[in-house]
Amino acid sequence: MAEVRLEKVTRRFGSVVAVDNVDLQIRDKEFMVFLGPSGCGKTTTLRSIAGLEKIDAGRIFLADQDVTDLPPGQRGIGMVFQSYALFPHMTIADNIGFGLRIKKVPASEKAGRVRKVAELLYLDNLLDRYPGQLSGGQRQRVAVARALVIEPAVLLMDEPLSNLDALLRMQMRAELKKLHHAINATTIYVTHDQVEALSLGDRIAVMRDGKIVQCDVPMEIYDKPANVFVGSFIGNPPMNFVHGEVTSQEGRLMIKGQGFTVTPDPKWSKALADRKRVILGVRPENFRVHFQEPAGETNGAQAAVEVVELLGNLKLLTIDLAGSVLKVSVEPDTAVTAGENVWLTWNEDKLCIYDSDNEWAITPERPEVVSA
Amino acid sequence: MRWKKALFYAAAAVFAVWTVMPIVLIAMAALTPRQELYSWPRQFIPENFSLESFRFFANSHGVLAATFRSIAVALATVLIALLVGAPAGYALARFRFRGKEAFRIGILMTRMFPTSLLAIPLAVIYLKTNIYDTIGGLALMHAALAMPFVVLVTSSLFLKVPYDLEEAAMTLGCSRIGAFVRVSLPLALPSLVAAGIYTFVLSWNEVFASAVLTVHNRTLPAHIISTLNVSPLNFKFAGGFFMIIPALIFIFLVRRYLLSMWGVAINK
Amino acid sequence: MSLLRRIPLPILLLSPTLIFLTLFFVIPLVQVSGLAFQSPDSVFTLSNFDRMVSDIYFDGALRNTIILLILIIPVQLVLAFAAALIVNQRRRGSTFFLYIYAIPLGISDLAAGLIWLSIFTERGYLNSILHNLGILERPLIFLSSMTPKWMVAAIVLTEVWRATPLVMVILLSGLQMIAKDYTEAAETFGCTWWQKVRYVILPLLKPSIQSALIMRTMLAFQMFGPILVLAGRQLPVFASESYYWYTTVRNPRVAAAYALMLMALSVVATFLYLLLLRTKDEQVGVM
Numbered sequence: 054m055a056e057v058r059l060e061k062v063t064r065r066f067g068s069v070v071a072v073d074n075v076d077l078q079i080r081d082k083e084f085m086v087f088l089g090p091s092g093c094g095k096t097t098t099l100r101s102i103a104g105l106e107k108i109d110a111g112r113i114f115l116a117d118q119d120v121t122d123l124p125p126g127q128r129g130i131g132m133v134f135q136s137y138a139l140f141p142h143m144t145i146a147d148n149i150g151f152g153l154r155i156k157k158v159p160a161s162e163k164a165g166r167v168r169k170v171a172e173l174l175y176l177d178n179l180l181d182r183y184p185g186q187l188s189g190g191q192r193q194r195v196a197v198a199r200a201l202v203i204e205p206a207v208l209l210m211d212e213p214l215s216n217l218d219a220l221l222r223m224q225m226r227a228e229l230k231k232l233h234h235a236i237n238a239t240t241i242y243v244t245h246d247q248v249e250a251l252s253l254g255d256r257i258a259v260m261r262d263g264k265i266v267q268c269d270v271p272m273e274i275y276d277k278p279a280n281v282f283v284g285s286f287i288g289n290p291p292m293n294f295v296h297g298e299v300t301s302q303e304g305r306l307m308i309k310g311q312g313f314t315v316t317p318d319p320k321w322s323k324a325l326a327d328r329k330r331v332i333l334g335v336r337p338e339n340f341r342v343h344f345q346e347p348a349g350e351t352n353g354a355q356a357a358v359e360v361v362e363l364l365g366n367l368k369l370l371t372i373d374l375a376g377s378v379l380k381v382s383v384e385p386d387t388a389v390t391a392g393e394n395v396w397l398t399w400n401e402d403k404l405c406i407y408d409s410d411n412e413w414a415i416t417p418e419r420p421e422v423v424s425a
Numbered sequence: 426m427r428w429k430k431a432l433f434y435a436a437a438a439v440f441a442v443w444t445v446m447p448i449v450l451i452a453m454a455a456l457t458p459r460q461e462l463y464s465w466p467r468q469f470i471p472e473n474f475s476l477e478s479f480r481f482f483a484n485s486h487g488v489l490a491a492t493f494r495s496i497a498v499a500l501a502t503v504l505i506a507l508l509v510g511a512p513a514g515y516a517l518a519r520f521r522f523r524g525k526e527a528f529r530i531g532i533l534m535t536r537m538f539p540t541s542l543l544a545i546p547l548a549v550i551y552l553k554t555n556i557y558d559t560i561g562g563l564a565l566m567h568a569a570l571a572m573p574f575v576v577l578v579t580s581s582l583f584l585k586v587p588y589d590l591e592e593a594a595m596t597l598g599c600s601r602i603g604a605f606v607r608v609s610l611p612l613a614l615p616s617l618v619a620a621g622i623y624t625f626v627l628s629w630n631e632v633f634a635s636a637v638l639t640v641h642n643r644t645l646p647a648h649i650i651s652t653l654n655v656s657p658l659n660f661k662f663a664g665g666f667f668m669i670i671p672a673l674i675f676i677f678l679v680r681r682y683l684l685s686m687w688g689v690a691i692n693k
Numbered sequence: 694m695s696l697l698r699r700i701p702l703p704i705l706l707l708s709p710t711l712i713f714l715t716l717f718f719v720i721p722l723v724q725v726s727g728l729a730f731q732s733p734d735s736v737f738t739l740s741n742f743d744r745m746v747s748d749i750y751f752d753g754a755l756r757n758t759i760i761l762l763i764l765i766i767p768v769q770l771v772l773a774f775a776a777a778l779i780v781n782q783r784r785r786g787s788t789f790f791l792y793i794y795a796i797p798l799g800i801s802d803l804a805a806g807l808i809w810l811s812i813f814t815e816r817g818y819l820n821s822i823l824h825n826l827g828i829l830e831r832p833l834i835f836l837s838s839m840t841p842k843w844m845v846a847a848i849v850l851t852e853v854w855r856a857t858p859l860v861m862v863i864l865l866s867g868l869q870m871i872a873k874d875y876t877e878a879a880e881t882f883g884c885t886w887w888q889k890v891r892y893v894i895l896p897l898l899k900p901s902i903q904s905a906l907i908m909r910t911m912l913a914f915q916m917f918g919p920i921l922v923l924a925g926r927q928l929p930v931f932a933s934e935s936y937y938w939y940t941t942v943r944n945p946r947v948a949a950a951y952a953l954m955l956m957a958l959s960v961v962a963t964f965l966y967l968l969l970l971r972t973k974d975e976q977v978g979v980m
Binding site for chain 3: 462536543548566568650676
């Protein structure tokens with residue numbers, strides 16, 4: 054059982070608070086991703102778990118053991134570094150076997166374990182080479198093998214794919230996912246790439262300014278970003294945000310903005326009752342584009358298409374809705390040209406509404422303002 | 426393009442001749458018999474070469490002992506300077522800490538101290554503490570002169586070994602010291618040796634402090650300079666060439682590290 | 694051991710150097726001031742400085758120290774920059790030339806003085822060449838108080854020969870830090886070679902030029918071996934006077950006064966360079 058628990062962990066660098074009072078519980082064998090822009094504290098959090106950073110406050114538990122004061126080597130972790138950190142003066146076999154050598158594992162057993170891991174990662178015919186003779190992808194696999202061979206209870210990965218080119222990154226992503234199922238280690242993975250996070254994570258912890266903004270399964274993070282920051286950080290292109298005002302017409306709640314009106318589902322009534330200004334969040338694929346005024350829809354908004362970009366599997370439209378610029382994605386075979394006037398409707402099931410002051414989500418289930 | 430190439434090699438060659446020629450000349454002078462050195466008209470290239478001057482130099486009173494003393498002082502200097510200075514260089518390369526910039530500036534400031542400013546009061550102190558005219562005393566002085574160089578160079582060469590590597594070793598079970606010994610040290614060793622060699626040459630070449638801090642137990646440069654007024658030309662030339670030989674060997678050994686040592690150390 | 698563990702690691706690692714530098718830089722500085730400003734019975738006095746200034750060699754030492762500096766430094770800077778540019782061409786053989794040019798780096802000023810003595814001495818190479826070319830019948834005497842200009846020339850040549858490589862290496866490592874993009878950008882505007890050097894390379898090299906100048910000036914103030922070998926006391930400078938007062942006159946107090954003078958000159962020169970060649974923070978490269 055290798056559960057990871059952070060209790061009020063804080064790490065400061067001078068006056069900068071890199072990790073700010075973070076509480077987090079990671080389940081056994083879970084694949085947890087720390088996601089956020091650079092400087093958000095995700096790597097520092099990971100390094101604190103590894104023991105490479107001394108934390109200023111809080112406790113860290115690995116498998117129910119308080120490891121806060123233990124050196125990295127005694128925590129039962131394995132770590133893959135962003136730069137891979139392969140020892141240039143050792144062969145691949147020596148690199149992979151390094152941890153076993155330090156732990157004084159008998160030579161015969163060591164050789165066997167190195168071979169096994171090397172086979173798992175397709176490195177078995179590279180064992181006599183030096184890191185300098187390997188390609189980027191191969192080095193990456195050696196770094197993983199070196200961390201795995203000591204059979205860590207928790208595997209820590211710090212942006213392990215960021216030095217690879219796009220194609221290789223995609224292949225390695227799938228391999229890492231496969232690997233996670235093959236080994237039985239709790240995995241913590243740091244990345245700034247939202248695609249990696251969504252594809253790999255059992256759960257994702259989105260971080261900003263040293264705090265965890267939202268920690269949830271990928272679908273929830275994507276569909277219901279906890280605040281404007283998460284919505285704009287995840288998704289490519291990011292979520293669209295438009296300002297609106299809550300009004301009541303004939304007893305029905307409505308949100309009116311520049312050039313549009315939305316009638317939210319009645320489930321919102323309670324949450325929106327006392328509010329005035331809000332922000333609406335809509336993902337590009339949650340718009341529908343009509344070329345005639347949609348019949349029966351009360352909420353169609355007229356807008357002008359400014360740019361049309363064909364991206365292969367979809368067409369991305371830049372649309373001017375009474376001064377707000379929206380990104381809207383449509384099927385690639387949709388016949389639409391720049392300059393055209395269209396009507397937009399939204400998928401109101403997927404509508405997200407945010408407080409316009411603190412930018413945190415207002416939800417029917419969570420009427421109170423969520424704060425950090 | 427061809428004339429550009431020609432110009433490049435011409436300029437490069439002129440500069441090379443300018444650098445090498447004086448060394449060739451002193452070598453020839455050292456191999457010229459005494460009689461020819463003092464004769465007129467004197468041939469540019471001596472009529473016959475001989476080791477006579479060298480033999481005379483080596484057999485002169487005090488030269489052999491001074492040579493061994495120079496070597497001993499230089500070795501002790503390297504040892505002291507690296508033992509004291511390398512940890513500081515490592516700390517500068519690896520840690521963020523308050524006062525780091527102040528320390529670095531302090532190190533750079535020591536360059537403003539002329540050797541005479543250190544050697545003269547030290548001579549007075551040494552006389553009181555009975556380490557005047559000893560190998561150890563002079564080695565301490567030379568180590569002090571080499572200290573800024575050693576600290577800055579070791580810091581720059583440890584900076585070239587990514588800290589990631591040590592951290593990786595620590596996650597794999599090494600202690601902090603273990604990670605240093607197994608990873609950083611082997612990787613930095615060649616450049617550490619180069620820095621040590623250069624420190625050796627600094628000490629071997631140093632004249633002022635050696636002349637002030639020794640009386641009977643002269644090092645080679647101190648011996649030569651204190652006998653300058655009474656020694657004949659062939660002694661001077663043979664001595665000059667003899668002093669250059671280790672320098673030539675050492676520069677050859679550390680040639681790959683010239684830029685990394687001087688460049689980084691001085692360009693801060 | 695437990696006490697050692699309490700001390701932060703950086704401090705633990707720095708302390709040997711700090712102690713050492715205190716012992717061998719701070720204490721001598723205090724001590725040398727004590728020597729220079731006190732009479733033998735520890736009373737404050739300026740008499741040591743009086744004696745230094747009124748000494749017959751003082752004016753000459755001041756003049757020579759400055760003249761040598763003015764003659765050596767610019768020549769050295771230009772030559773070193775040229776050599777650095779040659780090596781930085783990265784043509785075939787560049788590295789070889791670097792190794793050749795660097796040779797004098799390992800040669801002491803004493804040995805350099807002896808080398809050039811073999812050239813300038815009465816029966817030396819220079820006279821021999823002039824004789825073989827038929828210019829001279831009898832050897833000229835270059836190194837005597839009758840020919841101070843020749844003495845200065847010999848010393849300047851010695852120093853230029855010996856210490857140019859040091860400046861070259863500093864400038865070269867500075868040159869190698871200048872990204873190729875800058876010079877290539879200049880080329881796209883049709884810059885000539887000289888314009889490239891003048892408008893791109895030299896300004897970017899300023900920090901290296903600054904440290905080279907500081908380093909060199911400090912060493913030029915201390916130059917000592919070549920003076921003793923080529924001129925003796927016929928061409929006094931501060932460093933050699935300090936040496937004579939200590940060894941020959943056996944007066945460490947006046948020697949200390951000279952040492953303090955040198956230190957003061959070094960400090961002034963350093964701050965002048967720092968001031969004159971300041972690089973504004975916002976001009977530091979962004980690449």
